[in-house]
Amino acid sequence: MGRVDVRAWSLAVEGATVRSTETPSGPAEAEGEARPAEPVVVLLPDAGMRAHEEFSFLLTVLGRRRRAIALDVEPIERAEEAVDAFARLVRATRGAIDAIAPAAPVALVGHGLGAAVATAIAADEGRVVALVLVAGWLAPSERTRVLARAWTTLHEEGSAALADLDALLLLGAPHLEERGREGLSRTLDVRARDGIAMLGCVDLRAAADRVRAPALVVGCARDAIVPEAESRALFAAIADSRYARVDSGHAVLAERPAELGRLVEEFVRCPEGRRAGAVLEGMRP
């Protein structure tokens, strides 16, 4: 089996600083046996999340069999408009992937804002061979616009209520009840604020239409940030996609990392294993 040692390093790509946390390439290299080319898995975090924290579990699971990289990308210059900031984030993320895994086939896995970035990259990038969009959206709804506005207002006012509100938005009620904020790692900084602002205005309809890679869309049944219906719309918009539902709030990587790990591992291993348009049934333990 691949060792699950994780190493972290930073680099500067054009216009952004990048922190990369990764596992070595898994058993193919370690044991020297010939294997069909496994894609490099690139994990893109949600707004305000640190990739190595948010994906610590997935890195272990996915890194057992192949190279997996969690990427924090921070454009150096901030943009006034959220739409421009998003375009910059997408460009910088693409640059980071080119620098870290040049020419290799990649599997993109994004959560929340990371899913939006992954969708935008996959629309124009031929070497994306698998796309996993977790709690991603297709187009802002009235609800997300209001939410983004309220959230950024509280942030600008320095409201002491924001941390509580954010936890309520991120976590499903059963998790909050049984485990409190365990696993939550959002930092309420300007990066988070900029990310939330993107949630309220980034429209991915045109991008989704161009995505040709096989996709797995994961919706969260108790998501109070990206309601499940918006993830389902994303599923419907991508030609070669399948859908899975997880009983969790938006912060599925805190609430159900193992269930998500199973979905992602199976899909990355064999993206065409389930037919396009399928709604996958969850395991019934």
Next chain:
Amino acid sequence: MSAARAGHEDVEVLVVGAGFAGIGLGIRLARAGRRSFAILERAEEVGGTWRDNRYPGVACDIPSHLYSFSFRPKPDWSRVFAPGDEIREYLRECVREEGIGPHVRLGTEALEARWDEEEGRWRVRTNRGDWRARVLVLAAGRLADPRVPDLPGLAAFPGRSFHSARWPEGASVAGARVGVVGTGASAVQLLPHVVREAADVVVFQRSAPYVVPRRDRVYSREERELFARDPDALPELRSRLFWRAEEAFPQRLGAPGRIDALRDLARSHLESHVADPVLRAALTPDYEIGCKRVLLSDDYYAALQEPHVRLEPSALERVEGLRAIAASGRAHELDVLVFATGFQSTRPPYARRVVGRRGELLSEHWSHGMRAYASTVVHGFPNMFVLDGPNASLGHNSAIFMIETQVEYVLGALAHLDASARPLEVSAEAEDAYTREIDAASADTVWVRGGCTSWYRDESSGRLTLLWPDFAYAFRDRNGRFDPSPFVPDAAPVVAAASG
């Protein structure tokens, strides 16, 4: 149910053992409309583990809503970790309410099972008559046979002595001087109860365990009522418990961050309960966490610090009269010895009683440790299935999930056999390849690398033979469905279709 013929009873499926595995299979067979089966149980009662383990404080350590059959939920479990009595009663109720009682033969011990090549049948000898069956299912348990160390002088010990799984009915240790031997899962559960009654207690510790908070609680009346009324409530809870338990697996891979968090939890549990630096040092394990079973307890450390309790940080070595002498050389005078020393887990006694093709004993086939394709079928042993055997246990999630997965596999195989007269024998190549996969997957786990000896590993080969070295879900994804392709196509003579 079975036809007696020429001095033996004939059934399609003969199951050995009426614990969770045998009962679970029996229920699924009955529900599938299969009538020709019997379950042999050597004891006078069903329940396996939960019939045998009656020591004070016995309980499960996987939440009951997960540690129970998915197809027979019980809305009114009293608490998160139900006491042993409640689990035993649950299993009895399963047998009663599913109507499989008539299939169960109590007091019937399988003494030898031998594959009859000509008939394409298993012949099973018991203390109460002989059986002939097309399919043999070994559900005889992996923690079913107590292991008591063979200590000099023990046989002549004038006090009482018993294994935790043989706690005498109603036995009290009130006022006695008690030695508890071992510090594993059973010891941690029973010690606080022993301490409450006994006059004096010595705990013989060969190796300190990691202990983390148990976080047990009772379910309120409203909760139990909701579980009964709302059809979604229990499946949701069960899923939540299952996936939460799965989160512990990367700790066993030594994933940085994950294993540190678990170790910190255990360390701070120890530090917050044990102030004395000498005792604390003695209770600090010398191997990586997870290598042995991680124990759950909120009262173990407190019990150890009662004034009439002593920790003997070495193994019990010999007995002289009432004096129990530890490896350290210290002697303790005792009236009762409780052996919480575990079970014959890696070398199951039933394997010495099963004879396959070419006269091979299962124990010989397993001379380098247990092995089976899909953790269930063994080359040279046609139409035989082992439940809860090689690489089918977990250190981090529920045994019942694994058992149900294997039951599903067996049902698939039976459906295949319905349509084919040939016995099913898995190929040697498939078994070898699967075993190599298991060995490779084990190599980086804490069970192999964690610097401890444990009952998870075969003593002679060092192979991880008891545990499944991956997520529980991966076991179901890999082994949950019967696939005939790894089976030998024409190894067996075609025999006449089933009787019985």
